[in-house]
Amino acid sequence: MSSQSSPAAHPVEAQIEETGPCSRLIKISVPQARVDAEIESTFRNVEKTVQFPGFRQGKAPRKLVEAKLGAKVLEEVKERLVQSAVDEVIDEKKLLAVGSPRIEWGKVELARGRDFAFDIGIDVRPTFELPNLAELSVTRPDLTVTEAHVDADVQRLREERATVRDGGDDGLREKGIVSLQVKVQVGEETIVEAADVEWQHGPDVLGGMQIDGLSAGLLGKRKGETSEFTQKLPDDFRDEAHRGQDAKIALTIQTLQHVDLPEADDAFAKDMDYDDVADMRAELRKKLERQAEGNRDAALDGAIVEALLQAVPFDVPPSLIASETERMLRRYEAQFRRQGIADADIEAQLRQLVGAAAERVKRDLRASFLLDKVAAERKVFVTESEIRQEIARMAQRYDRSLAQMEATLESQGILAALRSELREKKTVADLRGVVKVVEPEAKI
Numbered sequence: 001m002s003s004q005s006s007p008a009a010h011p012v013e014a015q016i017e018e019t020g021p022c023s024r025l026i027k028i029s030v031p032q033a034r035v036d037a038e039i040e041s042t043f044r045n046v047e048k049t050v051q052f053p054g055f056r057q058g059k060a061p062r063k064l065v066e067a068k069l070g071a072k073v074l075e076e077v078k079e080r081l082v083q084s085a086v087d088e089v090i091d092e093k094k095l096l097a098v099g100s101p102r103i104e105w106g107k108v109e110l111a112r113g114r115d116f117a118f119d120i121g122i123d124v125r126p127t128f129e130l131p132n133l134a135e136l137s138v139t140r141p142d143l144t145v146t147e148a149h150v151d152a153d154v155q156r157l158r159e160e161r162a163t164v165r166d167g168g169d170d171g172l173r174e175k176g177i178v179s180l181q182v183k184v185q186v187g188e189e190t191i192v193e194a195a196d197v198e199w200q201h202g203p204d205v206l207g208g209m210q211i212d213g214l215s216a217g218l219l220g221k222r223k224g225e226t227s228e229f230t231q232k233l234p235d236d237f238r239d240e241a242h243r244g245q246d247a248k249i250a251l252t253i254q255t256l257q258h259v260d261l262p263e264a265d266d267a268f269a270k271d272m273d274y275d276d277v278a279d280m281r282a283e284l285r286k287k288l289e290r291q292a293e294g295n296r297d298a299a300l301d302g303a304i305v306e307a308l309l310q311a312v313p314f315d316v317p318p319s320l321i322a323s324e325t326e327r328m329l330r331r332y333e334a335q336f337r338r339q340g341i342a343d344a345d346i347e348a349q350l351r352q353l354v355g356a357a358a359e360r361v362k363r364d365l366r367a368s369f370l371l372d373k374v375a376a377e378r379k380v381f382v383t384e385s386e387i388r389q390e391i392a393r394m395a396q397r398y399d400r401s402l403a404q405m406e407a408t409l410e411s412q413g414i415l416a417a418l419r420s421e422l423r424e425k426k427t428v429a430d431l432r433g434v435v436k437v438v439e440p441e442a443k444i
Helices: 033-049 064-092 147-159 214-218 265-271 277-294 296-311 320-338 343-378 383-395 402-411 416-430
Strands: 015-020 023-030 097-102 116-124 137-139 163-166 178-184 189-200 227-234 246-260 437-438
Touching: 015 064, 023 064, 033 064, 064 116, 097 320, 116 320, 137 296, 147 277, 189 246, 214 227, 214 246, 246 320, 265 277, 277 296, 296 416, 320 343, 343 416, 383 402, 383 416, 402 416
Parallel strands: 137 437
Antiparallel strands: 015 023, 023 116, 097 116, 163 246, 178 189, 178 246, 227 246
16 A cells, blocks of 8 residues: 555544443544545455456456455455554544444445545443542451351251152142242233243242242142232343233142251251261351351452442443353353253243343452552552462362463463453452451450
């Protein structure tokens, strides 16, 4: 390309509009001279390599080349001009872009003899100011083991050794298990009809859908009895046409099972290899106290990050939340499929998880942006030696050589994430000596 048609000779024009806290709309115009030069240069390169019947390579007339390959060439030029123009604007305006630019290609038209104008959306890193870290007050989480914690651990052991039996003609008890005939109607139309839907008494959720009063409505019901509920269908209901509509949900118990927990008595304790209940509770307390001691630093680190999140409110680029949430849900889906769960059940579980996944992703992204800024201001960095030490530990855990572990991490694109994770850990560890740590009040 000649110097006259270079980007420097014909710079793009750009107008930037703020469309959200972290979103920008960029209206870009590429000058006609640069468009025509790029099209001409591309056609010349194509002419040198293309070969049509009856012509030697590079000798086909331009009209034939344009007739055969014109649309393809213009599409190639369009994509190249968009990429180069966006890169120039981001660099010139010093935009801290994240994620992938958004463009409606169907609305982007390129032609000789005129400027090339298009709109593109991008997300940018959030901007915020850190508080005076030395004045940030963090209460150390209270990890004191109480009788309630021991009670909960005893309950866990009882539930692990629970037995299930047919409920006969009895009504559904707490923790009982039922299979249900499900019928969902909107007006006179039946939109869902399914049998053998298993549900264990407790949460007001069935098949990933919240049903108000579900637990109370089924408690005490016998086989063959029906409970009816009126519920507004959620915004993520699988049938888009019925989302947000009022529905009647009829649940009929087909089978019923009781879940029996063993009594927490001396006989139970002996089955668990303890002398008696007192010995069992004493040993469980010791175990919980060891766990609490091992979690002290991690708990404080979590409290520090939470204090930062509370002290510095800011929004996160929506494209990052969407992409990371989708990635998390796909990991869940892969896990469910490895477990052999049916497709319909996977879909229901993913619907149930999507809201919580998005909130977790948003929280983690905010924490990552915050710690990145803290690390930059406090000059916290990770050395190559620290990276290699961590890879060596991973290699030992997986019984691999250092070279094999490095090759695996490199091939999976995990090294950058590992470096970021280590930097965040060092940053939080550094903050332990900066923020004010308030000890919890002693429990009597």
